[in-house]
Amino acid sequence: MDNELKRSNRRQRINIERDKLKIEVVDMRDLKISIIGAGSAIFSLRLVGDLCRTKDLSNSLVSLMDIDSERLDAVYALATRYARLLGSGLRFEKTADLRKSIEGADFVINTALVGGHAEQAKMRAIGEKHGYYRGIDAQEFNMVSDYFTLTNTGQFNYFLKIAHTIEELVPNAYFLLASNPVFEGTNLISRASGVKVVGFCHGHEGVKDIFKVLDMNEKDVDWQVAGFNHNIWLTRFRYRGADGYKFLDSWIERESENWKPEDPFDVQLSPGVIDMYRFYGKIPIGDAARNGSWKYNYNDEVKKKWYGEPWGGADSSEGWAWYQKRLARSTAKTEEMARDENYDLLKEFPPEKMSGEQHIPFIDAIVNNNGVRLVLNIRNSGPEGDLIIPSFPKEVIIEVPVWVDSSGIKPEKIDPAIPKRIVNMYLTPRWMRMEWAIEAYLSRDISILKEFLYRDPRTKSEEQVEGVIRDIALSNPAFKEHYSL
Amino acid sequence: MDNELKRSNRRQRINIERDKLKIEVVDMRDLKISIIGAGSAIFSLRLVGDLCRTKDLSNSLVSLMDIDSERLDAVYALATRYARLLGSGLRFEKTADLRKSIEGADFVINTALVGGHAEQAKMRAIGEKHGYYRGIDAQEFNMVSDYFTLTNTGQFNYFLKIAHTIEELVPNAYFLLASNPVFEGTNLISRASGVKVVGFCHGHEGVKDIFKVLDMNEKDVDWQVAGFNHNIWLTRFRYRGADGYKFLDSWIERESENWKPEDPFDVQLSPGVIDMYRFYGKIPIGDAARNGSWKYNYNDEVKKKWYGEPWGGADSSEGWAWYQKRLARSTAKTEEMARDENYDLLKEFPPEKMSGEQHIPFIDAIVNNNGVRLVLNIRNSGPEGDLIIPSFPKEVIIEVPVWVDSSGIKPEKIDPAIPKRIVNMYLTPRWMRMEWAIEAYLSRDISILKEFLYRDPRTKSEEQVEGVIRDIALSNPAFKEHYSL
Numbered sequence: 005m006d007n008e009l010k011r012s013n014r015r016q017r018i019n020i021e022r023d024k025l026k027i028e029v030v031d032m033r034d035l036k037i038s039i040i041g042a043g044s045a046i047f048s049l050r051l052v053g054d055l056c057r058t059k060d061l062s063n064s065l066v067s068l069m070d071i072d073s074e075r076l077d078a079v080y081a082l083a084t085r086y087a088r089l090l091g092s093g094l095r096f097e098k099t100a101d102l103r104k105s106i107e108g109a110d111f112v113i114n115t116a117l118v119g120g121h122a123e124q125a126k127m128r129a130i131g132e133k134h135g136y137y138r139g140i141d142a143q144e145f146n147m148v149s150d151y152f153t154l155t156n157t158g159q160f161n162y163f164l165k166i167a168h169t170i171e172e173l174v175p176n177a178y179f180l181l182a183s184n185p186v187f188e189g190t191n192l193i194s195r196a197s198g199v200k201v202v203g204f205c206h207g208h209e210g211v212k213d214i215f216k217v218l219d220m221n222e223k224d225v226d227w228q229v230a231g232f233n234h235n236i237w238l239t240r241f242r243y244r245g246a247d248g249y250k251f252l253d254s255w256i257e258r259e260s261e262n263w264k265p266e267d268p269f270d271v272q273l274s275p276g277v278i279d280m281y282r283f284y285g286k287i288p289i290g291d292a293a294r295n296g297s298w299k300y301n302y303n304d305e306v307k308k309k310w311y312g313e314p315w316g317g318a319d320s321s322e323g324w325a326w327y328q329k330r331l332a333r334s335t336a337k338t339e340e341m342a343r344d345e346n347y348d349l350l351k352e353f354p355p356e357k358m359s360g361e362q363h364i365p366f367i368d369a370i371v372n373n374n375g376v377r378l379v380l381n382i383r384n385s386g387p388e389g390d391l392i393i394p395s396f397p398k399e400v401i402i403e404v405p406v407w408v409d410s411s412g413i414k415p416e417k418i419d420p421a422i423p424k425r426i427v428n429m430y431l432t433p434r435w436m437r438m439e440w441a442i443e444a445y446l447s448r449d450i451s452i453l454k455e456f457l458y459r460d461p462r463t464k465s466e467e468q469v470e471g472v473i474r475d476i477a478l479s480n481p482a483f484k485e486h487y488s489l
Numbered sequence: 490m491d492n493e494l495k496r497s498n499r500r501q502r503i504n505i506e507r508d509k510l511k512i513e514v515v516d517m518r519d520l521k522i523s524i525i526g527a528g529s530a531i532f533s534l535r536l537v538g539d540l541c542r543t544k545d546l547s548n549s550l551v552s553l554m555d556i557d558s559e560r561l562d563a564v565y566a567l568a569t570r571y572a573r574l575l576g577s578g579l580r581f582e583k584t585a586d587l588r589k590s591i592e593g594a595d596f597v598i599n600t601a602l603v604g605g606h607a608e609q610a611k612m613r614a615i616g617e618k619h620g621y622y623r624g625i626d627a628q629e630f631n632m633v634s635d636y637f638t639l640t641n642t643g644q645f646n647y648f649l650k651i652a653h654t655i656e657e658l659v660p661n662a663y664f665l666l667a668s669n670p671v672f673e674g675t676n677l678i679s680r681a682s683g684v685k686v687v688g689f690c691h692g693h694e695g696v697k698d699i700f701k702v703l704d705m706n707e708k709d710v711d712w713q714v715a716g717f718n719h720n721i722w723l724t725r726f727r728y729r730g731a732d733g734y735k736f737l738d739s740w741i742e743r744e745s746e747n748w749k750p751e752d753p754f755d756v757q758l759s760p761g762v763i764d765m766y767r768f769y770g771k772i773p774i775g776d777a778a779r780n781g782s783w784k785y786n787y788n789d790e791v792k793k794k795w796y797g798e799p800w801g802g803a804d805s806s807e808g809w810a811w812y813q814k815r816l817a818r819s820t821a822k823t824e825e826m827a828r829d830e831n832y833d834l835l836k837e838f839p840p841e842k843m844s845g846e847q848h849i850p851f852i853d854a855i856v857n858n859n860g861v862r863l864v865l866n867i868r869n870s871g872p873e874g875d876l877i878i879p880s881f882p883k884e885v886i887i888e889v890p891v892w893v894d895s896s897g898i899k900p901e902k903i904d905p906a907i908p909k910r911i912v913n914m915y916l917t918p919r920w921m922r923m924e925w926a927i928e929a930y931l932s933r934d935i936s937i938l939k940e941f942l943y944r945d946p947r948t949k950s951e952e953q954v955e956g957v958i959r960d961i962a963l964s965n966p967a968f969k970e971h972y973s974l
Binding site: 144283297298299302306424425428429432433436439440443451452455458459460461462463464465466 | 629767768782783784787791909910913914917918921924925928936937940943944945946947948949950951
């Protein structure tokens with residue numbers, strides 16, 4: 005009994021600093037998880053559900069933070085009701101105050117999108133007015149329509165605000181970055197602050213689409229993905245000891261031409277991705293499947309050819325409109341669920357299985373030593389300071405499979421290595437674009453963003469570059485102020 | 490007397506293999522220098538003049554090799570006459586046979602341009618027909634109009650033919666690559682063969698334009714350039730202990746707007762180069778001054794704005810036409826000089842001073858230990874196997890100042906380092922384009938060249954890429970055969 009009590013009420017607090025590991029045993033009731041941007045109901049409830057289902061974390065305090073008080077109230081009501089339904093001991097607080105939410109937190113999860121999709125739509129429209137189809141943030145190898153890296157000054161500001169608040173109040177807390185752009189964001193935070201930042205994305209789940217289509221049981225597959233966030237490749241693919249790509253090849257031969265997408269996001273086995281596979285020798289996974297070069301993305305018609313009718317993938321005009329409608333429906337539903345005390349939450353969020361998000365398993369592994377394999381965004385630095393991906397410097401954040409437990413994050417050895425063609429023709433150009441975006445932001449030098457646009461195939465003249473930057477500054481105060489325009 | 494005889498008739502033959510140094514003393518009369526593509530009269534006579542002026546090399550045998558027998562005969566006649574006029578003991582042979590010229594050579598200098606400018610003009614015209622202004626070989630950071638890296642299959646074939654012939658017949662000979670593209674060429678040769686290849690270019694002489702304009706005596710300047718061939722930057726610039734860039738800044742303030750080019754090649758201090766200096770913080774030197782991004786190169790009008798009226802630099806339609814006319818005049822003059830036994834060669838090629846080309850001083854340093862500072866293209870590997878430019882792998886060929894003597898080529902420590910912005914926004918993208926071009930050639934995979942074009946701002950569609958590749962294959966047999974089109 006006494007032992008049982010100990011197990012449930014005490015936990016280890018792990019403090020990993022640059023080169024040392026400290027383990028303290030503290031009361032489990034102390035565990036505080038802060039969710040920034042918690043007004044995103046679906047995401048928050050997935051995390052809350054996972055927490056309820058994770059026995060060793062079920063007494064934690066969850067701090068829901070959002071500046072939209074209506075949405076925050078709705079999520080708070082839903083979360084408490086859902087936890088009660090599941091018989092969980094989770095406790096909640098809600099706040100619009102970032103500092104208050106971070107105060108005392110062990111883990112800070114950021115899912116906020118500053119300005120929301122509406123702001124991004126505005127930036128996109130200005131870009132299109134100046135001849136930049138899908139906006140200036142849509143870039144080669146970064147076509148995902150809410151992965152903004154150039155006009156998203158407010159988002160970068162907020163990333164650093166959270167990081168600096170963590171540094172000040174809870175320097176040993178983990179910063180779990182779940183909001184985009186995860187690649188630019190984790191690199192920015194890691195260079196501009198000393199916090200322990202880890203990037204989260206579920207994009208690697210795209211491997212399951214492949215296993216399903218090939219009728220493979222995941223437990224029979226030995227797989228690795230490697231690259232950058234939204235730019236990962238299936239570098240290892242063994243099925244029951246055989247080369248998994250042979251099965252993919254024969255599927256392509258038999259079935260590829262009959263392929264049809266079920267929704268705009270169903271592009272993992274689209275003709276564009278098969279074309280990339282043929283060229284690069286490996287298949288891009290998850291969001292990487294959406295991130296080809298302009299060849300697949302010149303316009304909506306070209307997108308339809310490569311990502312399937314009728315949408316042309318999620319990042320065409322029609323595909324993105326489809327997604328925005330779905331988001332609006334989901335927001336309306338959240339409001340309805342929050343209003344209606346008798347709404348069947350258990351039907352909406354089935355209690356049995358984990359959501360598939362990695363955040364709570366990560367926390368459980370760190371806190372309770374429940375070891376787990378995840379795919380995370382971490383510095384390119386192996387256990388002995390060696391490079392995990394040899395082609396990039398150690399400070400660059402890469403996305404790779406890792407083993408997490410209370411001793412920390414242990415990256416797997418990437419074997420086989422990422423093919424040279426992927427390194428030279430895909431990852432290095434993408435890495436450079438990250439460097440340019442971060443350097444522009446950190447130096448506040450607008451000439452870097454202009455030079456970025458001079459390298460953009462949609463740019464035809466100096467006037468076009470000056471014009472689009474001027475109009476963006478006019479309707480984006482954070483951008484205007486940051487670059488002193 | 491005996492000693493004097495020894496000194497003039499004997500020399501050391503230096504054989505540097507990967508990790509060992511062998512020195513044999515051999516008869517100086519054995520020294521053989523092969524000039525491939527010797528039909529280029531001006532270049533050949535500059536080398537011959539330098540040899541005549543270099544006492545310790547004046548008994549060498551010069552093998553003039555060219556497949557154009559008329560031009561070869563003319564150069565042979567001129568060279569022997571010129572050497573006689575200078576009272577030199579140089580001996581000459583002429584041949585159209587590559588093997589014969591390389592047989593027994595200690596130094597092989599390649600200056601041949603396979604197909605000549607006419608072939609390049611044909612490729613350029615096909616590109617322009619398909620919407621590629623200045624042809625598909627004109628690329629960001631590589632706008633020099635005879636620096637072909639994509640359609641120049643014949644040139645690459647010839648580079649490797651020479652390299653493999655050297656490997657077979659005279660494996661210890663130095664291969665001095667003087668013909669373009671030196672960056673792609675030296676990297677290709679160094680990866681596909683075991684010969685000792687060194688790249689030569691006089692582009693760094695652009696520093697002298699700057700010293701002249703700033704009224705600086707070169708001996709008072711402490712300078713370094715670093716980068717890749719045609720992509721070098723003035724990374725160190727100290728004048729009498731002060732920061733040389735301060736003088737440049739005040740020249741720009743006072744004089745920049747009155748600047749006018751004297752000819753299309755006079756672009757070292759053009760507005761485009763000053764703009765690059767403002768952005769990158771250092772000034773690009775020599776041919777690098779011609780190699781900006783598309784911002785400076787969209788079309789002839791844009792080029793005029795940045796490189797000056799009336800030509801818009803050497804790489805506009807008008808500037809290049811000017812250069813072709815000059816080349817034609819020079820060819821006509823060579824023929825005239827060769828025909829007319831009484832032509833005053835000494836007036837045309839004044840005997841007093843060295844040509845400024847680096848080849849003969851290099852040979853003299855290696856053979857006779859007459860140490861000299863040069864700017865050469867060598868592997869990025871320092872004396873202790875350390876990286877000379879830390880941002881690039883050791884196998885990449887870089888252009889840096891070196892000290893050469895009979896113990897070999899000793900690169901200077903690059904200090905200060907190349908600024909990060911130049912590495913990330915200029916050199917790394919240029920490096921990648923070299924890798925893509927070489928990988929396309931070595932793998933014979935046309936899809937790499939197509940992907941290259943998909944990343945080209947002038948490409949608007951898949952059809953355009955397919956069309957230009959098809960038409961190039963139709964009129965370029967070496968290209969067609971190499972890529973099995």
